[in-house]
Amino acid sequence: MLSTLDTDLRRTALSADEVLAIRRRRRWSMLAVVAALTVMVVWSIDVTVIEDTDWERMGSVASVLESAGRFMGVDWALFPDLVKPAIETFMIACLGTLLGVIICIPAAWFGAMNITPFKPLTYPLARLMMTLSRSIHEIVWALFFVAVVGLGAMAGIFALAVRSVGFIAKMSAEAIEDINPGPVEAIRAVGGNGFQVLRYAILPQVLPQILGVIVFEWEINIRRSAILGLVGAGGLGLVFFRQMNTFNFPGVTTVIIAILGIILVGEVVSYFARKAVI
Amino acid sequence: MKAANPVEADRAALPRDLHWQRYKYPESLYSYGAWIVVLSFLAFSVEYLSIPLERIPAMFERMAAVIASRYYPPDIEYVMDRDYLDYVVQTIQMAYLGALFGLLLSVPLGWFGSFNMTPSRRFVYPVARLFTMGFRAVHEMIWAILFVSILGFGMLPGVLALTFFCAGFAGKLFAEEIEAINMGPVEAMRAAGANLFQTMVFGVFPQVRVAFTGIGIYTWDVAFRAATVVGFVGAGGMGWYLKRAVLQIETERVAAIILSIVILVLISEVLSAFARDRVMRMK
Structure with missing residues (x-):
C-alpha cells in the first residue's frame, strides 16, 4: 500500500535521489512542527495546569472524587417542573433556527460570488455578517439581546438566530457557488428574469443540501438553547443554574438528563427529516 | 379553444397524469402535511412562549439606540x-x-x-x-x-x-x-x-x-x-x-x-x- 505522499511523488517522475531528498526535507519540517507543538504543550501545561490550579483547595484525589460523587443520583421530584422549560427550550431552538434561516436568505444571496448583486459592496458585507455571527459565542449574543429586548425567550430566539446565520449562510453560499451553470444559462436563454433564474435554476439544485444544513444547525441550536438560561434567556438553562446555585446536585444531574432527552428527540426528528429531504 | 400555440395544444391533449409533478398523489399529501405540521408547530411556539410580535419593529430602533449610546465607543x-x-x-x-x-x-x-x-x-x-x-x-x-x-x-x-x-x-x-x-x-x-x-x-x-x-x-x-x-x-x-x-x-x-x-x-x-x-x- 502506497501512502498518498508516495503516489504524489511518483506521478512527478523524479529520480530516486530527488524523492529521498524531498522526503528528508519533509521529515525535517514535520519534525520542526512537532517540536514547536511539543514546546507549546509543555509551556501551556506549566501555565494552565500547574501554576494556575488551586491544588490545596482541591485536596486529595479522594476529596475530588467526593465532590464529583455529589452529582450521582437523580432528583426525581424535579421532573414535573422540567416539562415546561424543556418544551420552551425546544421551541426557542425551533424559532431561533427559523429566524436564522430568514435572516440567512439575503446573507447567502449576497455572499455567493456568482449571484451577488453588486460584488464590491454586497459580497464583503455578507462575508462580514457571516464571520461576525460565527465568531461571537451564543452566550455573548444572548447577553447583548437580553440587554436590548429584556429577559425571556425572545432574547434567546434572537441570539440563536443571529448565531446560526453564519454557518447556514456560509454553507448555502458555498453550495450556490458550486452549482452547475447549465440550468442558469438555459433559463436565461428562454428569457427568464433574475427571480426566475433563482427559483427554477439555482434553488432546485441547492435546496436538499441547504435543508440538510438547516436540520444540522437546528440540532446544534437545541444544545445551545439549553444553556441560554444562564444569562436569563429562558428555558432549561435557568433551571440548571438555579439547581446549581442552591447546591442541589442531584437536581443538576436531573436537568442534564432532561437536556439529553430533548437532544435525543431532536436527533430522532432530524434523522427522519434528513431521510425525507434526501 | 383557439389553440394558436401548438405546444399548448399538445399539452392540452396529454392525459392528465402525464403532467409533471415533483410528488405524486400520496407523497404530495405527506409533503403538504409535513409543511402544515411544522408551520403550525412554529405558530404554536410563538403563542406558547408569548412572544410580543408587535414589539419587534420597535426593537430595531431600540437596538440601534442601545448600541450607539451604551456600547459605543468601545473602551x-x-x-x-x-x-x-x-x-x-x-x-x-x-x-x-x-x-x-x-x-x-x-x-x-x-x-x-x-x-x-x-x-x-x-x-x-x-x-x-x-x-x-x-x-x-x-x-x-x-x-x-x-x-x-x-x-x-x-x-x-x-x-x-x-x-x-x-x-x-x-x-x-x-x-x-x-x-x-x-x-x-x-x-x-x-x-x-x-x-x-x-x-x-x-x-x-x-x-x-x-x-x-x-x-x-x-x-x-x-x-x-x-x-x-x-x-x-x-x-x-x-x-x-x-x-x-x-x-x-x-x-x-x-x-x-x-x-x-x-x-x-x-x-x-x-x-x-x-x-x-x-x-x-x-x-
Whole structure:
C-alpha cells in the first residue's frame, strides 16, 4: 500500500535521489512542527495546569472524587417542573433556527460570488455578517439581546438566530457557488428574469443540501438553547443554574438528563427529516 | 379553444397524469402535511412562549439606540492592558491544550465508533457512539460549570471542559471520515494476517491522515471560540473579564472585549484556514 505522499511523488517522475531528498526535507519540517507543538504543550501545561490550579483547595484525589460523587443520583421530584422549560427550550431552538434561516436568505444571496448583486459592496458585507455571527459565542449574543429586548425567550430566539446565520449562510453560499451553470444559462436563454433564474435554476439544485444544513444547525441550536438560561434567556438553562446555585446536585444531574432527552428527540426528528429531504 | 400555440395544444391533449409533478398523489399529501405540521408547530411556539410580535419593529430602533449610546465607543485602552493580554495568552493555551487532549481522546473514539473498523460491532461500537454523543450533547458551558464545581476555579476545569467538548466534536468527524475510506487496503492487510492495530495503522491511517489533520486544526479553531467564554463561569481565560465587565455594567468595556474576541477569532480563523490549506496541498 502506497501512502498518498508516495503516489504524489511518483506521478512527478523524479529520480530516486530527488524523492529521498524531498522526503528528508519533509521529515525535517514535520519534525520542526512537532517540536514547536511539543514546546507549546509543555509551556501551556506549566501555565494552565500547574501554576494556575488551586491544588490545596482541591485536596486529595479522594476529596475530588467526593465532590464529583455529589452529582450521582437523580432528583426525581424535579421532573414535573422540567416539562415546561424543556418544551420552551425546544421551541426557542425551533424559532431561533427559523429566524436564522430568514435572516440567512439575503446573507447567502449576497455572499455567493456568482449571484451577488453588486460584488464590491454586497459580497464583503455578507462575508462580514457571516464571520461576525460565527465568531461571537451564543452566550455573548444572548447577553447583548437580553440587554436590548429584556429577559425571556425572545432574547434567546434572537441570539440563536443571529448565531446560526453564519454557518447556514456560509454553507448555502458555498453550495450556490458550486452549482452547475447549465440550468442558469438555459433559463436565461428562454428569457427568464433574475427571480426566475433563482427559483427554477439555482434553488432546485441547492435546496436538499441547504435543508440538510438547516436540520444540522437546528440540532446544534437545541444544545445551545439549553444553556441560554444562564444569562436569563429562558428555558432549561435557568433551571440548571438555579439547581446549581442552591447546591442541589442531584437536581443538576436531573436537568442534564432532561437536556439529553430533548437532544435525543431532536436527533430522532432530524434523522427522519434528513431521510425525507434526501 | 383557439389553440394558436401548438405546444399548448399538445399539452392540452396529454392525459392528465402525464403532467409533471415533483410528488405524486400520496407523497404530495405527506409533503403538504409535513409543511402544515411544522408551520403550525412554529405558530404554536410563538403563542406558547408569548412572544410580543408587535414589539419587534420597535426593537430595531431600540437596538440601534442601545448600541450607539451604551456600547459605543468601545473602551480600547481597557483591552490593551497588560493583564488582559496575559489572559488572552492563557485563553489560547487553554484552547490549545483542550483541543490536543480532546483529539487524543477522539482518535480511539473515532476508531471504535466507526461502523466498518470497530473491533466489535455489538459491544464496542454502541459504547463509543454513546460516549461521542454524550460528550457532544452536553454544551461546553455545562461541562465548564460542572468541572468548576468539582475542581474549583482556574484553568484546569476550562481545559477539561474543552477536552470533553473537542473529543465529542472531533470523535464524530473522525468516525465519519473512517467510515468513508476505501476498504481495499484494509482487506489486503487482513488477508495478509495483520491484527487489528496493524490494520488501523497501515491500512486506515494513511488514508485519513490528511483529513484528520484538517479536522484537528479546525477543532482547535472551534475550541478557541469556546475558550473565549468558558471563563464566564470561572473556568479561566478572558471570559472572566467579560463577566466582570457585564456585572459592573461597564458596557463600553464589554464592547471592547467583544471586539477583541471577534478580532482574535478572525485571526485564528485565518490561521486555521491557511494551515488547513497547506495540509491539503501536502496531500
